Amino acid sequence: MRMKWQAVVALAAAAVVVTGCTVTVGGSASPVPGQGPVTKVVDACSLLTPEQVDALGYQGAGRSVPSDKSRNQAAMCLWNSKDDAEMSSVLNVGMAVDISIDEYLAGAVPKSSPERIGGFSWTQYASILAGDCSLYTVLGEKSFAYVSVSGTDLAKSCALAKPAIPQVASHLPGGQDAPSITPSTSAKPEPGGPLLSVDPCTLMKPEQLAQLKNISPSGEKTVSTVVPNSSYCLWDDTDGDDGQKAFEVWVGPSTPVAEWPGTQDVQPTETVDVGGKKWGVFPNMGGLRATCGATLPITDTSSVQVVSGFIGDDTKTCDVVKQGLPLVTANLPG
Numbered sequence: 001m002r003m004k005w006q007a008v009v010a011l012a013a014a015a016v017v018v019t020g021c022t023v024t025v026g027g028s029a030s031p032v033p034g035q036g037p038v039t040k041v042v043d044a045c046s047l048l049t050p051e052q053v054d055a056l057g058y059q060g061a062g063r064s065v066p067s068d069k070s071r072n073q074a075a076m077c078l079w080n081s082k083d084d085a086e087m088s089s090v091l092n093v094g095m096a097v098d099i100s101i102d103e104y105l106a107g108a109v110p111k112s113s114p115e116r117i118g119g120f121s122w123t124q125y126a127s128i129l130a131g132d133c134s135l136y137t138v139l140g141e142k143s144f145a146y147v148s149v150s151g152t153d154l155a156k157s158c159a160l161a162k163p164a165i166p167q168v169a170s171h172l173p174g175g176q177d178a179p180s181i182t183p184s185t186s187a188k189p190e191p192g193g194p195l196l197s198v199d200p201c202t203l204m205k206p207e208q209l210a211q212l213k214n215i216s217p218s219g220e221k222t223v224s225t226v227v228p229n230s231s232y233c234l235w236d237d238t239d240g241d242d243g244q245k246a247f248e249v250w251v252g253p254s255t256p257v258a259e260w261p262g263t264q265d266v267q268p269t270e271t272v273d274v275g276g277k278k279w280g281v282f283p284n285m286g287g288l289r290a291t292c293g294a295t296l297p298i299t300d301t302s303s304v305q306v307v308s309g310f311i312g313d314d315t316k317t318c319d320v321v322k323q324g325l326p327l328v329t330a331n332l333p334g
Contacts, residue, residue: 042067045077047093047145052167055181057082057160058091069098072106074146084228087264089151089160092134093168101136101144117162118169119176122147124158133157135165137172145172153265191229191253193299194333200251201233203304208327209235212320214244227261229254245290245309247320249328252304257297260305262286268295272322274329279306283317292318294325296332304332 045062053062058079067075074096081089096104105125112124112135120137127134127148134148147168149161163181170178201219209217219233232250250260257280258264268280277296285293291309298304306324310316 042075042095042097043077044075044093044095047077047095047168047171048079048164052178052181053079053091056091056164056167057085059083067096067098072099072104074099074104074144086259087151087153087156087160089149089157091160091164092148092150093146093164094148095139095143095145095172097143099144100142101138104144105136118166118172118178119174120145120169120172122165130154131157133161135161137169139172191302193253193302195251195253195298195302195304198251198253198333199233200231200249200304203233203249203251203328203331204235204247204324205327205331208330209247211327212247212323214239214242215247215320224250227252227255243310243312243316244320245311247324248307249324250305250307253302255303256301257295257303260293260295260303262288262293263295272325274326277329277332279325279329281318281321290314290317292321294318294321296329298332304328 043064045064048056048062050061053059059082060079062077062079065073065076065078067073074094076092076094079091081087081091108125108127110123111126114121114123116122120139122135122137124133124135129150131152131154132148132150133154134146136144136146138144145168147161147165149157149164151157151160166176167178167181169175199221201221204219206217209215209219214237216236216238219235221231221233224230224232227250230250230252232248235247237244237246252260262285263280263282266282268282270281272279272281272294279294279296282293282295285291285307290311291307293305293307295303295305306321306328308320308324310319
């Protein structure tokens with residue numbers, strides 16, 4: 001039951017699986033002789049310049065999705081956050097020219113009072129995604145625009161959406177000039193300190209692994225593609241399809257202890273003291289039942305974590321993790 005730890009939280013916004021071709025911005029719609037009215041085309045990606053996108057902390061040209069009145073869908077453009085962002089998120093900017101906001105929101109509840117930004121009145125409305133912060137402004141009877149950020153934390157999503165609104169507003173008809181914006185920079189420290197050259201597979205010795213029930217003595221090192229500069233060693237479970245999950249030790253030379261996925265803004269339910277070193281324990285880490293993690297700060301900007309779990313008996317979820325903490329601690333540098 002290998003089930004390598006993917007509590008590197010699958011972003012809720014990634015559920016927005018949309019594709020589309022970039023469409024051009026049309027002028028005023030005018031009829032074509034012998035045909036019906038021409039539908040005005042909107043390119044939502046034109047509501048932010050590449051420089052604005054970069055300064056807001058997002059990357060790429062954006063994924064343009066055309067409007068579809070039959071599906072009550074406004075034209076939209078989506079950008080992914082930069083790889084070094086503090087919180088992975090998706091910026092979604094949209095505009096409709098043939099759908100009323102009441103049709104589009106279909107009874108969604110306002111979550112804020114109207115706020116004047118960039119020459120327009122913006123109101124936050126509820127979303128089906130818990131970490132989604134969406135603000136809308138009415139442009140006309142059948143026209144509106146919105147700015148939305150989808151992440152793992154609603155408050156942080158709103159903090160990212162607010163600076164984007166005046167930038168978008170500057171490209172809307174009648175909008176005010178965009179204020180200057182300081183380009184985003186990496187929130188992650190440079191890797192360094194005592195963990196810089198540590199191989200995570202050296203933090204458990206074969207004779208120590210023999211003390212852990214149903215864990216293989218052979219580990220495999222992998223460099224993480226999700227947590228910058230980190231790596232982990234995975235020792236597979238040996239009980240086949242029974243409950244034990246693989247045992248992992250992660251090394252983060254530039255990951256502060258509170259920034260491992262699944263621990264952000266979450267307090268450990270228990271502290272385990274091993275020779276003065278205090279490990280924070282997180283049952284159901286990252287909201288994943290049957291997954292347990294424990295984290296330990298090494299410096300202010302580096303830390304280690306241990307992850308395992310058990311399926312079928314919640315009382316055993318953290319058993320192997322806790323058994324492994326004194327063994328890992330004994331092999332830490334310094």
